[in-house]
Amino acid sequence: MNNVAVIRTGTANLASVLAGLKRAKCKAVLVDEPGAVTSADYVVLPGVGSFSAAMDELNSRGLVEAIRQRVIKARPTLAICLGLQVLGNNSEESPGIEGIGVFDVQASRFDKTLCVPQLGWNLVQPAPSCRFLTEGYGYFANSYRLTEIPRGWTGATADYGGAFVAAIERGPVLACQFHPELSGKWGAALIERWLGAAGEHSIC
């Protein structure tokens, strides 16, 4: 059974994330200190709320560097929704607030002519080079998004008033704009693939 550390980000729908991991036969525990983020085999970074609130939370617990190191060192990590956006440098949502800075792509707001937040199921279309992501419908709940896949990553796009980044992956690191824990059987299968394949990449 896989042990998964879920980072407590205060405002996220943590119960849903934990229930989803439990269904994937994991032992999931909430963690909120850097040592636990560094030592865990698998880490999930959930996130709902605003970019600045999430960064405040991560900064106040001293978790930013631990998360950055995991992603840079290609250790199994799954970021969800805002969790994907905070991996970048910054967001139009919270000008002047620095993200974790794993890649240099800014999150921006959907076009003003669209219904925002985007709430619902959208078709996720992965590049052929993706290992975890497959084509299917993911459940989204977001007002901001990335518009380009960061250099050195592969990923999937979806369409909402134009293409946007639905998810990115690099080695055992997977970051989804949609909520895999709320994306039915397709999302559950994605979580299981991440848990299964991730082990091959762990650095011991």
Added chain:
Amino acid sequence: MLTARVIPCLDCQDGRVVKGIKFQGLRDAGCPVELSLDYERQGADELILLDVSATPEGRSHQHETVRRVREGLSIPLTCGGGVRVTGDAGLLLDAGADKVSVNTAAVVNPGLIDDLALRYGSQCTVVAIDAVRQSSGRWEVVVRSGRERTNRDVIQWAQEVVRRGAGEIMLTSWDRDGTRSGYELDLLGAVSATVTVPVIASGGAAYPEHLIDALKAGASAVLAASIFHDGEYTVASLKSVLKDAGVEVRP
């Protein structure tokens, strides 16, 4: 592209699903856990669980129900009923809700919407608006399960709740609820045209055509209860009619 959502609604009282007409004359419609998982299997895009218990004792079943539903459910869950303060919403989220809906308490204390949006985000904050048509042709907000008028204009209230941070509006026509005469399309069109957030149509659905009409009128999602509880349609059979009518739905 983003698909239209079909959302079964489970009104719960004392831990059981109930269904009434115009919120009155409630009758038993089953177990919330079994129904929820069955609707997910049928292809429901999300679920709404509203606690309509009249007493706090009845309502105490709610968190346990939400917890048990969440264990098996892998689609979004909106919960509401009896949310008076931010902490009530927190308890529902801890039990496994993804979104929380507020109705009467938001009218009594509109600042609650700001608090919820600030704390949990707009994508988590659903404001339910119950509307009743007036002789003037406009709509008035009603609360306490339709029993109390508020003198608030529905369009203005919809604009206000969005300004305060609501990320979604669940719009129920109190005139149509349980009548099987279709959603109130004028109301849906008027509210959808005036706000930038998704609107869920509620109240009056009996046939697939009603759902199609509501989506054409501007709704992002359609909510129904009795047509599913009574087994007249499965979510899958409804979605297949929607698809044939050219509505994009998740298979």
